[in-house]
Amino acid sequence: MRAEVESADIEVDVNGRSLHRRVEARMTAADFIRDVLQLRGTHLGCEHGVCGACTILLDGISVRSCILYAPQLDGRSVTTVEGLQPSPGELHPLQAAFMHHHGLQCGFCTAGLLLVALELLSEERDVTEDVVRDGLSGNLCRCTGYQGIVDAVLEADRTWER
Amino acid sequence: MATPGAIGARSLRVEDPRLLTGRGLYVADVEVPGMLEVAFVRSTVAHAHIEAIDRRAAAAIDGVEAILVAGDLPQIWMDSRRHPKLRSTPQPPLAVAKVRFVGEAVSMVIAKDRYIAEDAAELVSVLYRELAARPDGSVEPLFDHIPDNVVFEDAERYGAPREAFDAAALVVRKSLHLARQSACPLEARGCVADFDPAGRRLTVHASTQAPHRLRRDLAAVLGLSENQIKVVMHDVGGAFGQKIPTHMEEIAVAAASMLIGRPVRWIEDRQENLVAAPHSRGQDVDLELALDEQHRFIGFRAHILGDSGAYSFNSGSCLTEAYRTARALPGPYDVVNYEYDVRILLTNRSPIAPYRGVGFVAAQAARELLIDDAARQLGIDRFEIRRLNLIDKAKLPYTTCTGWGYTEGTFVETLDQVEQLLGPDAGAGAGDRLVGFGVSPFVEPSGTGGQGGRQVHGFVSPSHDAARVGVDPGGKVTVSIGTPSLGQGLETTMAQVAADVLDIDLDDVAVAWTDTSQAPMSLTGTRASRAAVVTGGAVARAAGDVRRQILEVAAAMLEADPLDLSIELGQIRVAGEGVPRLSVSEVVRAGFFDDSLRDAEHERTFEATKLYDPPATYSNACVAAVVEVDPATGGIEMRRVVAVEDCGTMINPMIVEGQFIGAVAQAIGAALFEQIRYSPEEQPTSSTLMDYLLPTSQETVRLELHHIETPTDLTERGIKGMGESGMIGTVAAIACAVADAVGPAASSLRALPLLPQDVWALLQGT
Numbered sequence: 001m002r003a004e005v006e007s008a009d010i011e012v013d014v015n016g017r018s019l020h021r022r023v024e025a026r027m028t029a030a031d032f033i034r035d036v037l038q039l040r041g042t043h044l045g046c047e048h049g050v051c052g053a054c055t056i057l058l059d060g061i062s063v064r065s066c067i068l069y070a071p072q073l074d075g076r077s078v079t080t081v082e083g084l085q086p087s088p089g090e091l092h093p094l095q096a097a098f099m100h101h102h103g104l105q106c107g108f109c110t111a112g113l114l115l116v117a118l119e120l121l122s123e124e125r126d127v128t129e130d131v132v133r134d135g136l137s138g139n140l141c142r143c144t145g146y147q148g149i150v151d152a153v154l155e156a157d158r159t160w161e162r
Numbered sequence: 163m164a165t166p167g168a169i170g171a172r173s174l175r176v177e178d179p180r181l182l183t184g185r186g187l188y189v190a191d192v193e194v195p196g197m198l199e200v201a202f203v204r205s206t207v208a209h210a211h212i213e214a215i216d217r218r219a220a221a222a223i224d225g226v227e228a229i230l231v232a233g234d235l236p237q238i239w240m241d242s243r244r245h246p247k248l249r250s251t252p253q254p255p256l257a258v259a260k261v262r263f264v265g266e267a268v269s270m271v272i273a274k275d276r277y278i279a280e281d282a283a284e285l286v287s288v289l290y291r292e293l294a295a296r297p298d299g300s301v302e303p304l305f306d307h308i309p310d311n312v313v314f315e316d317a318e319r320y321g322a323p324r325e326a327f328d329a330a331a332l333v334v335r336k337s338l339h340l341a342r343q344s345a346c347p348l349e350a351r352g353c354v355a356d357f358d359p360a361g362r363r364l365t366v367h368a369s370t371q372a373p374h375r376l377r378r379d380l381a382a383v384l385g386l387s388e389n390q391i392k393v394v395m396h397d398v399g400g401a402f403g404q405k406i407p408t409h410m411e412e413i414a415v416a417a418a419s420m421l422i423g424r425p426v427r428w429i430e431d432r433q434e435n436l437v438a439a440p441h442s443r444g445q446d447v448d449l450e451l452a453l454d455e456q457h458r459f460i461g462f463r464a465h466i467l468g469d470s471g472a473y474s475f476n477s478g479s480c481l482t483e484a485y486r487t488a489r490a491l492p493g494p495y496d497v498v499n500y501e502y503d504v505r506i507l508l509t510n511r512s513p514i515a516p517y518r519g520v521g522f523v524a525a526q527a528a529r530e531l532l533i534d535d536a537a538r539q540l541g542i543d544r545f546e547i548r549r550l551n552l553i554d555k556a557k558l559p560y561t562t563c564t565g566w567g568y569t570e571g572t573f574v575e576t577l578d579q580v581e582q583l584l585g586p587d588a589g590a591g592a593g594d595r596l597v598g599f600g601v602s603p604f605v606e607p608s609g610t611g612g613q614g615g616r617q618v619h620g621f622v623s624p625s626h627d628a629a630r631v632g633v634d635p636g637g638k639v640t641v642s643i644g645t646p647s648l649g650q651g652l653e654t655t656m657a658q659v660a661a662d663v664l665d666i667d668l669d670d671v672a673v674a675w676t677d678t679s680q681a682p683m684s685l686t687g688t689r690a691s692r693a694a695v696v697t698g699g700a701v702a703r704a705a706g707d708v709r710r711q712i713l714e715v716a717a718a719m720l721e722a723d724p725l726d727l728s729i730e731l732g733q734i735r736v737a738g739e740g741v742p743r744l745s746v747s748e749v750v751r752a753g754f755f756d757d758s759l760r761d762a763e764h765e766r767t768f769e770a771t772k773l774y775d776p777p778a779t780y781s782n783a784c785v786a787a788v789v790e791v792d793p794a795t796g797g798i799e800m801r802r803v804v805a806v807e808d809c810g811t812m813i814n815p816m817i818v819e820g821q822f823i824g825a826v827a828q829a830i831g832a833a834l835f836e837q838i839r840y841s842p843e844e845q846p847t848s849s850t851l852m853d854y855l856l857p858t859s860q861e862t863v864r865l866e867l868h869h870i871e872t873p874t875d876l877t878e879r880g881i882k883g884m885g886e887s888g889m890i891g892t893v894a895a896i897a898c899a900v901a902d903a904v905g906p907a908a909s910s911l912r913a914l915p916l917l918p919q920d921v922w923a924l925l926q927g928t
Contacts, residue, residue, distance in 0.1 A: 024277070026277065027277070034190075034191075039184065040184065040187075040190075040191040041183070041184015041185070041186075042184070043188070043190075043348075043349070043399065044190065044431075045348045045349070045350075045432065046431075046432035046850070046851050047431050047432060047433075048432065048433075048850050048851065048852075050850065050851035050852060051348060051432075051851055053348060080184070081182075081183065081184040082183070082184045084183070085183055091179065091182065091183070095182040095183065098178070098182055099174055099175065099178040099179070099182060100174065102175070102816050102817070102819070102820045104178060104181055104182065105400075105649030105650065105651070105820060105824060106347075106348070106349070106397070106398060106399045106400040106648060106649030107177075107181030107182075107186045107397065107399070107649070108186075108188065108347075108348045108349045108399030108400060109348050110181060110182060111184055114182070129864075132859075133859040133860055134859075134860065136858075136859040137858040137859050137860040138858070139858075139859075140348065140851070140856050140858060141348070142346060142347055142348045142400050142402070142824075142828070142856065143348075143400050143649045143820075143824045144820060144823065144824050144827075145820075145823035145824040145825075145826055145827030145828075145862055145865070145888075146827065146858075146859040146862050147823050147862070147864055147865060148820060148823070149859070150859065150864075
């Protein structure tokens with residue numbers, strides 16, 4: 001018995017490159033990014049939209065790729081953690097700030113947090129600790145206790161020219 | 163001159179750039195050509211006989227390669243004989259005849275991808291004949307040979323507790339229930355097994371804390387020898403103890419690959435992890451404290467009831483909670499009279515495995531709550547009662563009645579500093595909010611080698627590591643270790659140790675994880691706050707031998723005495739001379755390529771592998787928490803967490819702080835939010851992160867952390883471990899703070915976590 005599975009052709013801009021793929025309609029956006037596009041920096045922590053490890057930017061807005069379907073990316077632009085670096089070997093000021101302030105330990109939540117922080121700092125300036133803690137509260141980290149991440153975002157607010 | 167970046171420096175982490183740019187390699191990123199994906203069919207009932215398993219509909223799905231049940235695999239039973247009183251509960255990778263907890267794996271679907279595997283898994287039909295609970299509420303025996311479901315029972319008496327309690331001026335008592343909780347690492351479990359049937363070689367990639375143990379366990383049951391099995395180490399996305407044991411799924415996946423001769427991958431999802439992965443805590447601690455007229459603690463008495471879950475085979479087994487609680491109870495206090503009894507019951511729930519802090523967390527929480535009750539009853543200050551009873555420096559070295567040997571410790575000093583840091587207004591109210599604070603001084607057994615294992619567990623528990631250090635002709639160093647990094651930055655700290663011993667630049671040292679065929683043996687892996695001490699000590703010793711080799715060759719080249727030579731930042735100087743004569747790189751190159759420097763008696767490889775098994779050491783710290791309670795709702799907010807910690811020499815203070823802060827966050831979750839729940843029918847009801855609440859950036863506060871550094875004489879460089887400290891001390895501190903906040907109801911606090919409805923009920927006096 002062959003299960004009836006729909007396919008879809010999608011065109012999506014990923015980190016500045018336009019890509020065409022044919023995907024199963026029920027494939028999640030996260031699995032599409034990881035397994036079809038081979039961009040493994042986006043991680044799966046829960047697959048039910050709570051932990052935020054799978055966060056990507058969709059047309060600049062943070063979304064949870066585990067509860068989106070790949071066809072929903074059609075015609076949109078996607079930013080993953082791989083798209084943050086200005087050039088290979090160079091770190092975005094936000095990434096550098098995470099490093100300076102011990103904002104990661106195991107690294108599994110990091111991609112999601114970087115993109116949420118990027119979105120936050122794209123919208124706000126001169127942020128306070130309260131604003132940062134509020135802005136990051138949709139992403140879970142089990143290792144760091146968040147303090148280093150908060151400090152990193154506060155630094156990037158100052159160092160990232162935008 | 164101290165080498166920059168070496169021991170003591172807040173060196174930035176070497177692993178960060180690749181983890182920040184999405185180049186981490188976790189088990190879900192591992193791809194082997196021809197790899198198939200596994201979805202497990204798991205029991206939906208808590209206790210039942212398996213009558214039939216119908217795979218026909220599932221097998222008809224296009225893309226399904228195989229659907230296996232226990233009968234398709236070789237007969238495999240995992241069992242633990244760690245303690246003579248621990249009864250045997252053999253566990254099979256796939257259920258045989260009976261299921262004992264919801265989530266137990268019954269069958270495994272192997273398919274082209276996970277989507278198809280899950281489609282097929284839904285169609286596997288299992289017929290169960292359920293074993294209902296008896297009319298009196300007791301549970302049917304999970305194992306025929308354990309009719310009373312008591313998997314462990316032990317009692318010990320130290321000193322003269324009966325006499326002490328009879329003579330006491332005051333006896334206080336508390337019962338504390340700790341709910342089941344989960345380590346819940348953000349990366350769940352997973353493994354890839356790739357068996358080559360012709361060469362009879364098995365390669366396993368696993369998210370594990372203990373690759374050599376996994377290899378050992380697989381060899382024991384799969385009919386392969388250890389040198390036919392290779393466990394490959396990758397990045398691990400958090401573990402906290404849950405990934406120490408060899409999991410039944412790992413065995414099933416390996417056995418499946420052997421059966422079908424193709425690579426097989428299993429990546430656990432969160433629902434599986436919350437239901438079927440091992441849990442922790444799940445204890446009832448009934449504790450009594452006897453005091454004399456001078457408010458000195460003269461005796462402890464503890465009855466501890468543990469929940470084992472359905473099986474107790476793995477690392478630590480069910481002993482990791484209740485039994486360790488019993489042994490940890492004296493803590494940093496001078497009490498010689500103590501008796502305990504521990505009973506651990508089998509239940510139709512997921513088995514118990516280690517989670518950060520293990521049973522020390524429950525011991526600390528029960529004890530500190532009880533001490534506060536005593537202080538309130540006597541009307542004396544809660545710092546004062548502790549100061550009076552903590553082991554002070556004059557009493558060191560001190561061995562507790564349960565056999566823990568403290569050679570150094572700053573129990574009183576850390577308490578004093580915390581009191582100062584808290585300030586006089588710590589408990590001051592804020593409008594209509596109730597404010598309370600709690601203080602919690604504690605010890606952490608750490609750097610567990612064999613002696614530490616014996617002291618902590620009370621039975622023989624070997625636990626040493628080897629490490630390899632080598633210098634190449636370019637003068638760069640490679641460190642090889644068998645302890646994976648789970649987030650604690652071993653790629654950086656182990657490099658710091660090697661750089662320190664060799665006096666070379668940190669940038670010239672790289673740490674490599676390979677696989678168990680190349681990596682030096684770590685007997686028990688990254689756990690129990692041991693890697694900095696044990697792996698670090700092995701690295702120090704290996705680097706020391708390499709240093710000796712370098713200086714011997716340099717001495718021959720310079721026609722000097724090796725004792726007159728020193729290394730600074732990779733340059734070799736003769737004593738008394740201002741300018742370095744040779745670089746380490748030049749020496750090593752000459753040592754390899756210049757035949758005149760080689761002789762049959764002293765072949766130098768510029769590489770060394772050394773083993774390290776440290777004596778038992780204990781870190782200590784004191785944590786205080788301040789909370790705010792809303793009397794209208796019972797809602798609790800963290801206001802402050804203050805800690806002073808002493809873990810001896812810190813390799814990297816930034817990483818030490820990260821460990822403490824991270825553990826404090828987990829403690830906030832443990833004290834206020836996290837609960838693995840089951841229905842009366844033992845159906846798990848905490849199967850998503852909407853039910854099992856982890857603290858976010860909003861529930862955590864900035865930690866006010868200070869260090870005292872009292873290096874121990876017992877270990878290489880005086881290093882002690884501290885990875886679990888933030889958890890051990892802080893759950894107790896928060897519990898005590900809430901008790902303090904609720905005022906007269908304080909002594910009625912009897913369960914963790916403290917949810918708003920529980921606190922509200924306390925305030926109502928119900």
